[in-house]
Amino acid sequence: MSKNKPNLTRRNILITGCSSGIGLEAAQILHRRGYHVIATVRKPSDQAKLAAAGIQSLHCDLNDSPSICNMVKQALIVFDGQIDVLFNNAAYGQPGAVEDLSREALRQQFETNVFGTQELTNLVIKQMRQQGFGRIVYNSSVLGLIALPYRGAYNASKFAIEGLADTLRLELKGSGISVSLIEPGPIISQFRQNAFAKYQQHIDKNASAHQVTYNAMEKRLQTQGPAAPFTLPASAVVDKLIHAIEADQPKIRYFVTFPTYLFAYLKRVLSASALDWVLARVSRGEQH
Numbered sequence: 026m027s028k029n030k031p032n033l034t035r036r037n038i039l040i041t042g043c044s045s046g047i048g049l050e051a052a053q054i055l056h057r058r059g060y061h062v063i064a065t066v067r068k069p070s071d072q073a074k075l076a077a078a079g080i081q082s083l084h085c086d087l088n089d090s091p092s093i094c095n096m097v098k099q100a101l102i103v104f105d106g107q108i109d110v111l112f113n114n115a116a117y118g119q120p121g122a123v124e125d126l127s128r129e130a131l132r133q134q135f136e137t138n139v140f141g142t143q144e145l146t147n148l149v150i151k152q153m154r155q156q157g158f159g160r161i162v163y164n165s166s167v168l169g170l171i172a173l174p175y176r177g178a179y180n181a182s183k184f185a186i187e188g189l190a191d192t193l194r195l196e197l198k199g200s201g202i203s204v205s206l207i208e209p210g211p212i213i214s215q216f217r218q219n220a221f222a223k224y225q226q227h228i229d230k231n232a233s234a235h236q237v238t239y240n241a242m243e244k245r246l247q248t249q250g251p252a253a254p255f256t257l258p259a260s261a262v263v264d265k266l267i268h269a270i271e272a273d274q275p276k277i278r279y280f281v282t283f284p285t286y287l288f289a290y291l292k293r294v295l296s297a298s299a300l301d302w303v304l305a306r307v308s309r310g311e312q313h
Contacts, residue, residue: 036060037104038270041085041145042115044071046214047164050259051112051266056080058267063100065115087115087141088133097148107156110270111149113142114164116182118220120242121228122235123177130227131178138182143189150202158201162269163190164262167210167285171292171300174308175235175242194277205269208289210282211256221246255283 038055042048043064052064056079064075065085075082081103085096100108119126119134146161153159168176169183187206194204224246230239265279280286291300 036110036270037063037108038110038112039063039065039100039104039108039149040112040114041065041087041142043075043080043082044068044215046216047209047212047259047262048112048114049075051114051263052080053078054260054263055267060110061104063103065096085115085145087145088136089141090144093141093145094148097145101152106152108149108152108159110160110162111146112162112164112266113146113186115142116164117223118176118216119178119227120175120220120224120246121178122175122233122238125228125233125235126178127227130223131181133223133227134178134182135185138179139185139189142186146193150197153202154200159203160270160275161190161193161202161204162266163204163206165190165206165208167208167282167288169206169208170285171288171304173304175238203269203275205275205277205279207262207265207269207279207281208285209257209262210284211253212262212282213256213258217246217248253284257282 036059038060040048040052040055040062043052044066048064052062052075056062062080064080064082066072066075066082067084067086069084072082072084083096083099083103084092086092116138117134119130121130142163149159149161153161163186165186166179166183168180169187172180172184190204190206197204221243224242228239230236233239261281265281269275269279280289291303295303
């Protein structure tokens, strides 16, 4: 067994954000695959749903440090002191033009997507260093590679996660702990519904210069089913997660969906102004 390969007789994996979408799909697939899964959620009703599927869950609110610390303590008891894999999946998107984002809206976005996620990761790293191996996988986004209008808070949070993960990977060299990023484009999930709730909470479109765009955004956020081309099921992300967990040499980055491959390529070959033109065209297409 390579130094940073999980113990395949145990395969303990901690997954955040398992109420729906990618997190729930990952918990279910890995549970069936023989992993000992702990899925974290915030609502008791979601814990009941996971229990019905035979999956153990723990409460965790990434906005609350005591909640994170308590969850890790409980997870270590359940896992008998060994966490093989951490999948940082929990996140949400705060829509809105950057000029309309309040300090509080930005703070909430970063508390969940960045600060809470990294606080949890740092706690898990302490245990992984003691055992001499581990896998850390961050679920980032194509919006951690490129930016699209009206997603500034989410763009910024995923750019921050990319920076933390890239730095952490360098700092953990030789520790037996690997760090990978998964970068999905459009995936079937509850993401838009959750984003619409945050939009309603923090954006006053009637006081904004972007009111016309917001009208179109509201329609898109409330669309049932796939609202963008090349949308894939959550299992497409889990396929990459399994490779990041089980491969002898996990990749640093895993792209999911055609838009991620496309925009990553365009970012390499186009000038900044040319890429801006492409991204503006993509955004205009969403507003009709």
